[in-house]
Amino acid sequence: MFDKLKEKLGGFKKLIGGAIENNEKAVISAEKPVGKEDERADTQVEAPKIPEKISLIQKIKAAVIEQEFIIEEKSLKDHLWELEMALLESDVALPVTEKIVENVKIELIGTRRKIGSDTGKIVENALRQAISKVISVDSFDFDAFIKSSPKPVTIVFVGVNGTGKTTTIAKMAERFKEQGYSVVIAAADTFRAGAIEQIERHAESLGIKLIKHQEGADPAAIVYDAIQFAKAKHKDVVLADTAGRLHTNINLMDQLKKVCRVNNPNLIIFVDEAIAGNDAVERARLFNNAVPFNGTILTKQDADAKGGAAISIAYTTGKPILFLGVGQSYKDLVRFDPNWLLDRLFE
Numbered sequence: 001m002f003d004k005l006k007e008k009l010g011g012f013k014k015l016i017g018g019a020i021e022n023n024e025k026a027v028i029s030a031e032k033p034v035g036k037e038d039e040r041a042d043t044q045v046e047a048p049k050i051p052e053k054i055s056l057i058q059k060i061k062a063a064v065i066e067q068e069f070i071i072e073e074k075s076l077k078d079h080l081w082e083l084e085m086a087l088l089e090s091d092v093a094l095p096v097t098e099k100i101v102e103n104v105k106i107e108l109i110g111t112r113r114k115i116g117s118d119t120g121k122i123v124e125n126a127l128r129q130a131i132s133k134v135i136s137v138d139s140f141d142f143d144a145f146i147k148s149s150p151k152p153v154t155i156v157f158v159g160v161n162g163t164g165k166t167t168t169i170a171k172m173a174e175r176f177k178e179q180g181y182s183v184v185i186a187a188a189d190t191f192r193a194g195a196i197e198q199i200e201r202h203a204e205s206l207g208i209k210l211i212k213h214q215e216g217a218d219p220a221a222i223v224y225d226a227i228q229f230a231k232a233k234h235k236d237v238v239l240a241d242t243a244g245r246l247h248t249n250i251n252l253m254d255q256l257k258k259v260c261r262v263n264n265p266n267l268i269i270f271v272d273e274a275i276a277g278n279d280a281v282e283r284a285r286l287f288n289n290a291v292p293f294n295g296t297i298l299t300k301q302d303a304d305a306k307g308g309a310a311i312s313i314a315y316t317t318g319k320p321i322l323f324l325g326v327g328q329s330y331k332d333l334v335r336f337d338p339n340w341l342l343d344r345l346f347e
């Protein structure tokens, strides 16, 4: 998981750490200033954004008097460009890449560092902060939301073909069961041949009630029936499977809008696969325009070395990643936590 991106960030950390150390050496070997006490006050500049230019006297004062040095943009410029390339090669979307590079600049340039401090750590912290800012969108507490919502809670899963919606519903059903909730599944993919049988097999092996109609039936009616059943039998959660569809298929997108309009679900979750990289990010944006969703689940993270979708999707849609699918078994679902991802990237 994330191996490629991890390697690239590690490379950047070394490169830029070296650049900072060279910068530090250059400052230390510079001439001593005619240091007077009152000049020190001049160097107490405010917490910098990205300063245009740092004067030689400021650098020397910081280095000699205060045993600090100031990180400058010119010593990092080439490496920041390499960071940009590395992020783009890892399928991080362009606006997200630009934001991360900008954040790294803000974190590093113009800041004062103690001479001799661990440059690797300094760069790592800057990168962590920079990436953290783009992946920590809205801190939606999924479990607290379910707990506090009137029951039944209805969740509709949407996305393009084959991304893992049905498998994710089975994983979620298992997770809800473990938390003590009763679950009903609505087999609302009546479009793809074999889809009803597929979700039926999952429901049977999980011991969960499935509401189904025949192939070709109206998916909105199936979700409606499942909600009525859940109300009558005091079930806690309704999970609605829907057919995979391309955002360009107007008829199928209209059908999905109808499912949501008729049933007014508590949550709509967009499911896509991490390995789709930038495509997943773009699809998320387009689905969100058609059926505004509350969050994303990224599947097949176990097969994705690049990590670009996980980094980009929340920032692009403004909606949080809720879970990651990390394998094909029911247990292979992890709550998404920005720190979990950052730890994987820098472990």
Ligand SMILES: Nc1nc2c(ncn2[C@@H]2O[C@H](COP(=O)(O)OP(=O)(O)OP(=O)(O)O)[C@@H](O)[C@H]2O)c(=O)[nH]1
Pocket: 159, 160, 161, 162, 163, 164, 165, 166, 167, 168, 189, 192, 195, 242, 243, 244, 245, 299, 300, 301, 302, 303, 324, 325, 326, 327, 328, 332
């Ligand atoms: N490695 C891996 N495979 C997964 C994961 N989630 C789903 N899959 C696999 O992806 C394939 C498609 O999964 P489905 O759940 O059928 O996908 P879907 O979105 O419901 O597909 P449609 O109904 O055709 O749109 C299956 O072979 C799953 O086992 C995951 O997290 N990791």
Ligand SMILES: [Mg+2]
Pocket: 165, 166, 167, 189, 195, 241, 242, 243, 244
């Ligand atoms: Mg499916």
